[in-house]
Amino acid sequence: MDTCACHITGGNFDSAGEASSLLKEALKRIGVEPELIRRAVIAAYEAEMNVVIHARRGRLEARIAPDRVEVEVDDEGPGIPDIPRAMTEGYSTAPPEARALGFGAGMGLPNIRRCADELSLESSVGKGTRLRFTVLLRGGQEHGESAVGLEFLRERCTDCRLCLRACPTSALRVRRGWPLVLEHLCINCTECIRGCPAGAISLRHSPGAAAGAQAGSIVGAQHAAPLPETTLVLPKALAARIAESPARAVALLRARGYRRVLWLDAWRDAVRREALRFSPTRPMILPTCPAVVALIESRYAALIPHLAPVASPIESMAAQLAGEPLEVVVSCPAEAAALVARGVSVMSPKTFLSRFGEGAGHALPPQTDSAPEFQIPRVTGIADVIRTLESIEDGHMGDVPALELFACPGGCAASPLLRSTGAGEAGTAGSEIADRPAPPPPDDSPGTIAVASPLRAPRAPRPGIRLDKEMAEAIRKLGRIDELTRALPGTDCGLCGAPTCRAMAEDVVLGRAVRRDCPYFHDDSKEESR
Amino acid sequence: MRLSKLAALAGLPLTANAQKAETAEVRRVCAANRISELLSEAAPTTLLVTALANRHLAHVAELTESPAICLAGGVAPDAALLEAAGARGLVLLTSPEDPARTADRLYRALQSEGGT
Structure with a gap:
């Protein structure tokens, strides 16, 4: 854990902001992503300015761990007599000289609350204030x-x-x-x-180097050329966007510097083939879509035994090609996250098309990853996937031997990243795809024979949705969430920034929001209790 | 949109680090006269518009990586702000109109290329 600390002198506006600048530099040096740096330093700056404006002196200490930055700001000052009021947007006790400089908007503490994942504030009138906040770096x-x-x-x-x-x-x-x-x-x-x-x-894109990709980064359009001996893996549907046939696409990409060009689809078939050798609890769920696997691990842990005990296609590919220079064009953020975690360089379809040109080929129809030869029933689209998982959880579908579930409607080939053609990844090229002529029959992938890999570790429930590590505390929090949900209007309007009133209640109980974020909630007697 | 082009379209003069305006990208304009409001809205492609003119603006831009600040309402940057802007490569523009009118002018210029 790294620590940086800075003394703050009350009333000294000339040097104000130095502690936040130091924190920013420290976070940049260890490669924290810009939006998280922004949140941490805005919160730190607001806390620092509160000391400058209100206190005689203070100290800011930031402790930086791989998964979080914890900031503690202690001051010797007048203290805060009414903390809930001080947290109210627009309430300020800043003196005129601070207001003349643009401070004193009554947004300092609310800004800290918004930027932080955890916040605590203790104050003793006439003695001082201690503010602690945490920004999670890698949830x-x-x-x-x-x-x-x-x-x-x-x-x-x-x-x-x-x-x-x-x-x-x-x-x-x-x-x-x-x-x-x-x-x-x-x-x-x-x-x-x-x-x-x-x-x-x-x-997500990371700032790129001039040429080639750093291990584990997401390749930006600014990368001029691949490193020598690099293998490129991509969905076959995407290759058809740059040339009239996959074979021509391979030739084009090899001419641009790639040693080998492989289709990711080959690993999807390899995983299907390998998975069908197993006969776990019916129905067996193929781990083709990493987002579905993550959904099961986080929300349907009881269904983990239904997952075929093989790695996903993207993980199998990464395992098989480990050790060689590799760039992979992914279909979705789930594939990108899995690869970046393994140190593999990832390229978005948008970057791929901007580097190698779009328009010479034909878009493959969305059903190209259906693999009819395996005769596995498929469910595509997250809503239908959730309905299917709930059905399995209820004990239905035991007569179905195997299922392939895809989060994207239509499967991987219909991912919005693959369908994008415009300025953003979320382009709306659906009609364009439908309007294009049918592609020629694709050639087989040249080179390596894809092999499904065993799991690196048994699949286990993700603790993400747990309310607390301790069961008793989790039950207590659940009760508070239920109680608060009943007190909220139940309109799920989203004005508070949460998708539903229940999500808002959970945010309040877990310290991610305060009740006042709901514009329709009126209960001053319980304000700000967490 | 390149900041230099935006400034030209909006008719606003560049008063510090004009050369940086050739490479700085602006997609969004935010006008406010409170530091906290600027902080919470600023981003690496946000042009900040304000009637403030002190060195704390440079801190805001530094922390949020905003490329430029437009000093509205005819205010002139104080020496400390000019020094801080120079040290951090922050572009300064000036406008004789108040922040709201200045933001409107910049917004219209940005709209020609799809900014917000």
Whole structure:
């Protein structure tokens, strides 16, 4: 754990902001993603300015761990006599000289609350105040998963909040007009991408190097050429977008510097073939779609024994090709997250098409990954997948030997990332695809014979939705959530930034929001209790 | 939109680090006269518009990686802000109109290329 600390002098506006700048530099050095840095330093700056404006002196200490940054700000000052009031937007006791500089909007503590994942505030009148907050850096690390592979483009977001409604796991929130993802709930499906009319959600990109990709990064369009001896793996449906046949696409890509070009589809077939050798609890669920696997691990843990005990196609491919320079064009954020966690370089379809050109070929129809030769019933689309999982959980479908479930309607080939042609990943090319002529018969993938890999570790429930590690405390919190849900209006309007009133109640109980975030909630006597 | 193009379209002069305006990208404009409001709305492609003109603006831009600030209402940057802007490569623009009218002018210019 790294620590940085800074003394703050009350009333010294000239040096104010130094502690936050130090924290920002420290977070940048360890590679924290920009949006998380932004949240941490805004909260730190607001806390620092509160000391400068109100106290005689103070100290800011930030402790940086791989999964979180914890900031503690202690001051010697007048203290806060009424903390709930101080947390109210617009309430300020800042003196005129601070207001003249643009401070004193009464938004300092509310801003900290919005930016932080956890917040506590203790104050003693006449003595001072201690404020602690935490910003979680990698919510998925707790259960061995990578962080989510989504990026929110602030400049495109119109605050319409349709993404809140689209998310099947209630993993999205809107805070001050800006979508945030609760990483421990996100399964990396594509519903929010599909549901955003502004194209404000896409595959997350990391700043790229001039040429070639850093291990575990997401390759940006600025990468000029692959590193020598690099193998490119991509969905066959995408190859057909750059040339009139897959064989021509392979030739084109090899001419651009790739040593080998392989189809990801080969690993999907390999996993199907291998999975059918097993006969676990009926119906067996194939692990083809990593978002469905994540959904089962997080929400339907009782169904984990139904999952075929083989790695997903994307994991199998990464395991088989481990050790060689590799770039993979992914179909969805779930594939990207799985690969980045293994240190594999990932390229979005948009980047791929911008580098190699789109339009020479033909789009394959969405059903190209249906694999009819395996005769496995498929369910596609997250709503139908959830209905199916609930049906299995209820003891139905025991007469079905095997099922293949895809989060995307139509399967992987219909992922909104693969269908994008415009400025954003969430383009609306559906009609364009339908209008295009049928493709020529695809050639077989050249080169390596794909092999399904065994699991690296047995599948286990993800603790993401647990309310607390301790069962007794979790039950207590559940009771408070039920109680608060009943007190909320029940309109699920989304104005508070949560998708439903129950999600809002959970956020309040878990410290992610306060009751006042609901514009219709009136209960001053219990305000701010968590 | 390139900041230099946006400034030209909106008719606003660049008063500090004009050369950086050739590479800075702006997709969004935010006008406010409170530091906290600027902080919560700023992003790496946000042009901040304000009638404030002190060095704390440079902190806001630094922390949020905003590329530029437009000083509205005819205010002039103080020496500390100019120094901080120079040290951080922050582009400064000025506008004789108040922040709301300035934001409207910039917004209309941005709209020509789909900004917000």
